[in-house]
Amino acid sequence: MIVYPAVFRKSFVSLSTSVFRMASSTARPQEQFSMAFVTAPNAEEAKKIAGGLVSGKLAACVNIIPGITSVYEWEGKIETDPEVLMMIKTRTSRIPELTEFVRKNHPYDVCEVITTSIEGGNQPYLDWLAKTVPEKM
Secondary structure (H helix, E strand, O other), X not given: OOOOOHHHHHHHHHHHHHHHHHHHHOOOOOOOEEEEEEEEOOHHHXXXXXXXXXXXXXXXXXXXXXXXXXXXXXXXXXXXXXXEEEEEEEEHHHHHXXXXXXXXXXXXXXXXXXXXXXXXXXXXXXXXXXXXOOOXX
């Protein structure tokens, strides 16, 4: 075990505390674009939701991915169901409206709407996304 002089230990603690404060006080800027993931019971329901999102300018593109199996607990029982997954590309500022649209048009009592930021990508695609989905005013 290495024992460092008290002066070094004190400086190190002070430095690491300062670094921690800087890291926790600097908020990461919010990304301009996000992806939302929504499951649906079948492709027909997903297409209805996707069509409404795109025509309502809440999403630029919705990929409908078939053939997933969801395992989850519902009302005290473990359930296993076939589903489709929608991968929805949108502006981060439109996530609340997108979520509300899905909640109003989804057949599930509790629908899945989870999001993550898009940190980068093909710039022409991101430019198209920006033109297609207007910024929330």
